[in-house]
Amino acid sequence: MPDTSAPTRPKPVLDIKSQFPVLTRDFGGMALHYLDSAATTQKPVEVIDAMDRFYRESYGTVRRGVYRLSEKATAAYENTRKQVAGLINAASEREIIYTSGTTQSINLVAYSWGGKFLKAGDEIILSQIEHHANIVPWQIIAERMGAVIKVIPVDDSGTLIMDEYKKLLSERTRIVAVNHVSNALGTVNPVKEIARLAHQAGPGGKGAIVLIDGAQSIAHMAVDVRDLDADFYAFSGHKMFGPTGIGILYGKLPILESMPPYQGGGDMIMRVTFAKTTYQAPPHRFEAGTPPIAEVLGLGVAVDWLRRTGLDKINAHEHALLEYGTAVLQDVPGLKLIGTAPGKGAILSFTLDGVHPHDIGTLLDEDGIAIRAGHHCAQPTMDRFGVPATARASIGPYNDATDLDALAKGLRRIGEMFR
Template identity: 50%
Template sequence: MFDVEKIRKDFPILSRKVNGKPLVYFDNAATSQTPQQVIDVIVDYYHNYNANIHRGVHTLSQEATDLYEQSRQKIQKHFNAKFSHEIIFTSGTTHGINLVANGFSSILKKGDDIIVSALEHHSNIVPWQMLCERTGANLKVIPMNDEGELVMSAYDRLLSKNTKLVFVNHISNALGTINPIEYIIEKAHDSGAAILIDGAQACPHIKPDLQGLDVDFYVASAHKMCGPTGVGMLYGKEAWLKKLPPYQGGGEMIAEVTFEKTTYADLPHKFEAGTPNIAGGIVFGAAIDYMNSIGFDTIAKYENELLQYASQKLLAIEGLKIYGTAKNKTSVISFNLEGIHPYDVGSILDKLGIAVRTGHHCAQPIMDYYKIPGTIRASFAFYNTKAEIDTLVEGVKKAKMMLS
């Protein structure tokens, strides 16, 4: 049985107070909280193993290297990548996207098309705009509808022999929409295009099978998955990673250096220049272990219960509108109160100890579509409760009364 109260005891921060009120943390789409089991691994690394990796013959270096590479293998197994060297450690999802965009600078040419969707985070828009400026490629956009779903018939029409790359998020951070990436990937490949999926919002809720999806690139961040900030992963098919040039130069990514010529290291080190976030990489694996101990099917089922409960309770408030009503969505609710700025509501909720996100959520084109300045976003994780949702609902009612 899923015992949310037992799970909550794993998260020290959930017992603290904010502004004299018990913390209600509903900003999980930005950053999830970290359980004690994962915090302990951070402490253990610095207590017992702190050394640079891949470079030393001494015991600490070898032990730290083993832990780091074991974590890479955990990530490979979790995402079902074919090889561990297809997992590149990054500083996060944004780093992974920029790495791929930089690599394609030497592949794209003027007149090529690349496709993004209207539901993207700025991190999956701006790097591709910069790529188009460098190469002369054309950026095309899959439109969305009022429910916050992508229009697949329009996607079909955008694809052509000129399409070289497609970039779509797995789940929208602003609306919670789960995109039909299986279809998107298949159609991209039918057109001869490569495809990158931004999995930052998906990985806390589901367990992607990268070989099953047949995706070319997939990116994610540890801090969305009960792990630390400043570390993430880029998955790339071996053939693509061998084709792309290195993103940065420095130590570790080289095979041999002379002043006449440098040759590059094999995968994955070709893309991992410099001293990495060693503790972060190790702890990323520990965070995945923790989430797998609960089970992603269990997490998805419980979070869907929270989504349905919260949607029903919030919609009972007169003048409240939810943006993003896709049939297939995860535990994110973006909403507004009629005639009230979202920032004002968020400020009052904070005084009540309730953490939500307000603004455009780094997805300004979505807000432009709805012709709004932003939304109040409540995003739920498996350690949240229905009682906390009740607190949110009462807080929104109070904010409405104060601001109307």
């Protein structure tokens, strides 16, 4: 017999909404139910204040000035590298490269590593549920180098079919690039096992390289790049309670040392003459030009906030809400969840019979509910599930059961309206 009683609201693990100014402000007498954290997370007040304070009180350039403002900014700027290294358990802060975000991190590897090491006939393995940012850079470099892209399929729940992955691995495999958590479905991929298998393949069985797109994992679970044995790990500041415009590429030092610069400019050189230019060692080799200094400092504060709040607590909080959200959404007539992999992250992707996701998005906005509607920059994922788009509610540590109740109520109203 199905259980017809209303799902029980989980006891919140965290109570942190008040730390997020935008979540507590008044939107014309309405509260904001923010359920789009997979697109971007809101910012805690200390991140906002730290960046504001930096611009007001101690702004200066980094790695160039000999005056105190610059020296202090440089110290803080380099300190974020240590904080990020600590967050993901990198062996050294020299393995932490500042980029503009996950997209640039992946492009950096594709152009620099791929441009040097890929040869005609080499194979790049991706999964069927990648974000366009982990597809298109590989297509561009594959075309240039004559490499071939192979795709790991997923089953109907959105789980990678590991047997198919094993069949794709060969001596021709040079790099395997997969996400840790799918942005469109929430699937948590077995990246440690994926890396272990990749490291046994490749030319002469000496190991293919593994890049993990961590955009959707970094703020929601503890990540240990050495335990995963990831060669590269990429993520964005703005999806981890930090500012936009700053992201991270982690790379194992020997691999980074073997790679040419991605972009040329100031601060990435040892010596420039018109005859020959020599480059800095990593990470600075990959950081041409004046970086987003305030954003780096903001990211450092966000990392600090994440560690203090506790990734285990965040994960537990979000999973309790995911379970609750799944239960209340399944009660909505005509609603179908897309992506039901066991142990998935706190993402609820769904369709509603007879209602296009964009209409759902516009109409939920009327109730103060912010969700994402569309293909989520993952059109191959949509194709796999035979839908042009889905609506997606993604959960953050500041959400509570009322957000999911509001969502379910809004969806019922929309369903009736279109009936």
